Amino acid sequence: MPKEIRREGVRRLVAEGAQLVEVLPSPEYEEDHLPGAIHVPLRKIDSQARDVLDPNRPVIVYCWDTV
């Protein structure tokens, strides 16, 4: 079950080597994304996730907000 995480947890885990992933569509990622975030839009997760992410390292996903 995915775990919910807050801002400070994100900073800590990223510093420890977690992969940060924005799942919003391209225009939104291109305008602004968190430093170092990898872009895997929601609809591309099935086809791209295994190619661009390491399944053995922690992954943090985010979008715009809770909606």
Add this chain to the structure above:
Amino acid sequence: MSPRAAWRLETLGFKEVFDYVDGKVDWMAAGLPTEGTNAQHSRAGDMARKDVPTCGLTETLGDVKARVEAKGWNAVVVVSDERVVLGLLRARELAMDAAQRIEKVMRPGPSTFRPYVSLHEMLHFMVDHKLENVPVTTSDGRLVGLLLQKDVAAEMEKEK
């Protein structure tokens, strides 16, 4: 959207998946840096003056006014011990009876803006509402700085 992504990653075999539920809005509202095309342009949080004078609810107006005017300001942000914005004093309030306590004369609950708002948006709002300055805060209400309309206009002229 991110909960669905997190669940799908788990079903694809990813062992440790976290969902930053508050997302990009929360990150940017905290004034943290981002990358991307928008990051090249100044925003409210970049331009807000961090040296704006502040005061507490229980100080007297006379004391605050003396401190503020000595530094050449005509605005003061009223904050709690945790720097949460509680009110604002502009020139009109600063000219009131010096013996009054701040909480009696301040403008309570002023409109505040998040650090990621574009200068273009800020200028429109400030001109439309005839505001010389507005406080910029994080999403939990803590003061980042005071944004002056003249600073926004000058910066936008420079970026043209």
